[in-house]
Amino acid sequence: MDDGRRQDQAGELSAVPSSARSSVEDPVASLSPTARRLVAAARRLLASGGFEALTVEAVAAEAGAYRDAVRYYFGSKAAFVATVVDALAHDQTIDAFEKTRGLPSGAARVHALVEGDRQLAEDTVSFRDFFTIVPHALRDEELRPRVAALYDWYRELYVHSLTQGAGDEVRAGLYEYAHLMSAVTDGLALQKALDPDHVDLERLFGLWERMLRAALDALLPR
Numbered sequence: 001m002d003d004g005r006r007q008d009q010a011g012e013l014s015a016v017p018s019s020a021r022s023s024v025e026d027p028v029a030s031l032s033p034t035a036r037r038l039v040a041a042a043r044r045l046l047a048s049g050g051f052e053a054l055t056v057e058a059v060a061a062e063a064g065a066y067r068d069a070v071r072y073y074f075g076s077k078a079a080f081v082a083t084v085v086d087a088l089a090h091d092q093t094i095d096a097f098e099k100t101r102g103l104p105s106g107a108a109r110v111h112a113l114v115e116g117d118r119q120l121a122e123d124t125v126s127f128r129d130f131f132t133i134v135p136h137a138l139r140d141e142e143l144r145p146r147v148a149a150l151y152d153w154y155r156e157l158y159v160h161s162l163t164q165g166a167g168d169e170v171r172a173g174l175y176e177y178a179h180l181m182s183a184v185t186d187g188l189a190l191q192k193a194l195d196p197d198h199v200d201l202e203r204l205f206g207l208w209e210r211m212l213r214a215a216l217d218a219l220l221p222r
Contacts, residue, residue: 031083035073037063042084046129051136054081082146085133088126092119093154100161106220109162110213117181118205121189128193154182163220173219177212184208 031039041062045053056070056077063069074080096116100109121127137147155178162174192199 032073034063034065034069038065038070038073038080039084039087042080043129046084046132047125051132056080076142078140078142078146081133081137081143082150085130085137085147086150088130089120089123092116092123093157096120097157097161105163106217107213110216111209113158113161113181114205114209114212117185118201121185121192121201121205124189124193124196127186127189131190131193151182155179158182162216170219174216177216181212 038059041059042054045058045062057067059080060067060069070077070080074083093116096113096119099112099116103109103112134147137143155175158178158181159171159174162177163170188199188201188204192201
């Protein structure tokens with residue numbers, strides 16, 4: 001019976017993409033209507049009460065679902081929270097990835113990715129929810145590797161977007177830059193959320209783009 005839960009290729013329940021995920025499916029659209037309501041309910045509870053409000057019972061009640069709906073559709077609270085995290089930035093991340101298609105390798109692709117990261121950092125509401133979850137992910141042995149796997153996926157997208165068909169040596173070098181690209185986006189988003197009137201993301205990401213282009217000039221194929 002199709003119960004509306006997402007499954008991986010092995011047929012096991014999976015609510016978080018692995019680092020090897022090759023597709024760019026929307027983590028919410030692939031869920032059943034009830035599961036999507038649960039994710040939306042979690043966002044509302046995070047905004048109103050923080051992570052402490054994010055109990056499986058409260059989420060189910062907020063979504064108008066039965067008490068054990070989170071465990072039924074996601075397997076565990078950690079898997080559910082990881083899906084919420086994935087959903088926070090998915091659309092913006094994929095939009096930036098899609099904009100690199102058809103662009104020549106090099107400056108044009110760097111610009112598309114950095115501009116996508118700037119728009120992502122401007123979304124202070126989503127980053128507020130993300131930063132609410134992260135401290136708990138660091139202390140939760142089940143949630144931490146799931147969130148880490150999401151970062152693996154983001155870095156894979158960066159590398160794939162910067163250049164396609166590159167050799168292993170080039171890809172290895174690009175992964176190092178992908179770590180920095182994630183770190184810069186998170187760091188500037190945090191500063192923007194803390195001090196929105198004095199953090200000019202357009203100027204800062206413009207500086208970051210110039211630094212990246214200079215550093216990647218010798219690495220990326222022309």
